Amino acid sequence: MKKRKAGRLELERTKWGYFFIAPGIIGFLVFSLGPMLYSLFLSTMEWDIINPMKFVGIENYLNLLQDDLTWKSLRVTFWYTILSVPLIVIVDFLIAMLLNTKVKGISVFRTIFYIPSIIPLVATCAVWMFIYNPTYGLLNGVLRAFHLPVMQFLDRPSTVVPSLAMIALWCSGNTVIIYLAGLQSVSRQLYEAAQMDGAGKLKCLIHITIPMMTPIIFYNVVMAIINSLQTFTQAYIMTEGGPANSSMFLSLMIYNNAFRYRRMGYAAALSWILFVIVGILTAALFASSRKWVFYETKGD
Amino acid sequence: MRKKRTKTKVNKGSMILLIAFSVIMLFPFFWLIRSALMTDREIMTMPMQWLPSRPMFENFGEALTRAPFFRYFLNSILITGVNVVAQVFSASFIAFGFARFEFKGKNFWFAAILSTMMIPYTVLMIPQFIGWQTVGAYNTYLPLTIPAFFGNAFHIFLVVQYYRGIPKDYDEAALVDGAGYLRIYTHIMLPMIKPVLCSVGVFAFMNTWNDFLGPLIYLDKEMMKTVSLGLQIFIGQYTSSWNLMMAASCLAIIPMMIIFFFAQRYFIEGITFSGLKG
Structure with a gap:
């Protein structure tokens, strides 16, 4: 009797549980899983939206592997990731440490570092286009004032990616805030104990702060990599992939193929390449995290 | 000393x-x-x-007359408003199911939904675009608003974490008193999770207001464009009028600034929470 009642209660709970998560399941199927599968199907087709689809098998993948622009675009995307991720992860850590000191007006400083990350990216692009402008830009105005040679920033293949990486650093305020919250949650007692043992500031940083912060560093590294691999807007607005395709990010190439040249199948194949890269990198990071990320067990 | x-x-x-x-x-x-x-x-x-x-x-007046910025603002406000309400509602609703019930398949669906955070938007954009176009929703606001009603993985995660901090005694006491689960959700949980819903709200505002790629692929009619999209077109048209371009950019930034100064703590709390529990 009691058992049956418990069984009915469980059924009831399952029913209500699914009732509440149903929109999430529908959203997952309709807006994520379904599109992913459709995109995989599409990547085996040749289609310009107007004429009927034509099955081409793995031809799109073979073509994109032979396309120089694919490799160029992969190089650009990786180069940008390799530049911007360490920059963001390390510089923001140092800024968070500065923000963690007890000085006056700390909340004003915190706001200053955070604000660039909340303004519309299109506006950010407009401002930085003008800052980098070769003739009337801020940076070249300063360089001229010091009688230094003018730089091309966005208009030269060798400087365009580093210039875009600097913008990414400027907009990375939420990384600073996450670090700051982590720093504030490191137990005081650990530092006090270390100081009793005669450990200096640097020792404390290496042996307490950094190990305790590894879960947060890990989170920020994962987010920074995922974001930088998806970079689109900056390149679309500021450089259109140029000069000479030296800022042709993978996302921009996907967009161009899909919405400019109407090569839907080819674009879908490219987007699967991006998805696989993001997947492999994230999996690798999670696998490596066991070696270097230190998780405090709740028990002690 | x-x-x-x-x-x-x-x-x-x-x-x-x-x-x-x-x-x-x-x-x-x-x-x-x-x-x-x-x-x-x-x-x-x-x-x-x-x-x-x-x-x-x-310059500000000049920028406003060179392009229909008032219209862009209205459009952005409409889309953003719907998104904020829908995201807050869907995240709290779905998260309630994940956080307050034990049932078979729960962990599977939670993991499935969270895994969507790793999918680049560029990958989803092509099939989603084709889908919306097939149902005749190109050049409407449907693609930019409807998905919000089905929850966003990051927001669901935030709210689930928050629910977990609330003792289950509340639910049980209410059940004993004869309240249904819907009533527990609307009358007991919603008032208690207000802070995290404010964070979800400001994030939804920020993401929608600043979104560029979505409006870019779905909106073609001039009078339907959003502020970000309008600003991008403005940048393309007035390439040498830097002063007007900067004035227009200022205008696009102002709403975010206003939200930030009124709801600063919800931005910070939301981010802090995501980083520490993530």
Whole structure:
């Protein structure tokens, strides 16, 4: 009797549980899983939206592997990731440490570092286009004032990616805030104990702060990599992939193929390449995290 | 005594560094406002002129008339408003199911939904676009609003974490009193999770207001465009009118600034929460 009642209660709970998560399941199927599968199907087709689809098998993948622009675009995307991720992860850590000191007006400083990350990216692009402008830009105005040679920033293949990486650093305020919250949650007692043992500031940083912060560093590294691999807007607005395709990010190439040249199948194949890269990198990071990320067990 | 002195020295050092970094961070804003208030001629003087001789507030009016920015604003406000309400509602509703019930398949669906955070938007954009086009929703606001009703993985995660901090006694007591689960959700849980819903709200506002790629692929009619999309077109059309471009950018930034100054703590709390529990 009691058992049956418990069984009915469980059924009831399952029913209500699914009732509440149903929109999430529908959203997952309709807006994520379904599109992913459709995109995989599409990547085996040749289609310009107007004429009927034509099955081409793995031809799109073979073509994109032979396309120089694919490799160029992969190089650009990786180069940008390799530049911007360490920059963001390390510089923001140092800024968070500065923000963690007890000085006056700390909340004003915190706001200053955070604000660039909340303004519309299109506006950010407009401002930085003008800052980098070769003739009337801020940076070249300063360089001229010091009688230094003018730089091309966005208009030269060798400087365009580093210039875009600097913008990414400027907009990375939420990384600073996450670090700051982590720093504030490191137990005081650990530092006090270390100081009793005669450990200096640097020792404390290496042996307490950094190990305790590894879960947060890990989170920020994962987010920074995922974001930088998806970079689109900056390149679309500021450089259109140029000069000479030296800022042709993978996302921009996907967009161009899909919405400019109407090569839907080819674009879908490219987007699967991006998805696989993001997947492999994230999996690798999670696998490596066991070696270097230190998780405090709740028990002690 | 000595200890105190080294401490103040350290603080002075950090203060100097903080000020130096802050100046660098603020320079783009200075440049934005300075250029928005200048005449064409002043912008093009050599050597560079640091400040306008007279602030040209007319530039803002000029930018507003060169493109239908008022219309863009209305459109953005409409889309953003729907998204904020829908995201807050869907995240709290779905998260309630994940956080307050034990049932088979729960962990599977939770993991499935969270895994969507790793999918780049560029990958989903092509099939989603084709889907919306097939149902005749190209050039409507449906693709930019409907998905919000089905929850966003990050927001669901935030709210689930928050629910977990609320003792289950509340639910059980209410059940004993004869309240249904819907009533527990609307009358007991919603009031208790207000802070995290505010965070979800400001994130939804920020993501929708700043979204560029979505409007870019779905909106083609001039009168339907959003602020970000309108600003991008403006940048393309007035490539050499830097002062107007900067004035228009200022205008696009203002709503985010207003939200930030009124709801600063919800931005910070939301981010903090995601980082620490993530």
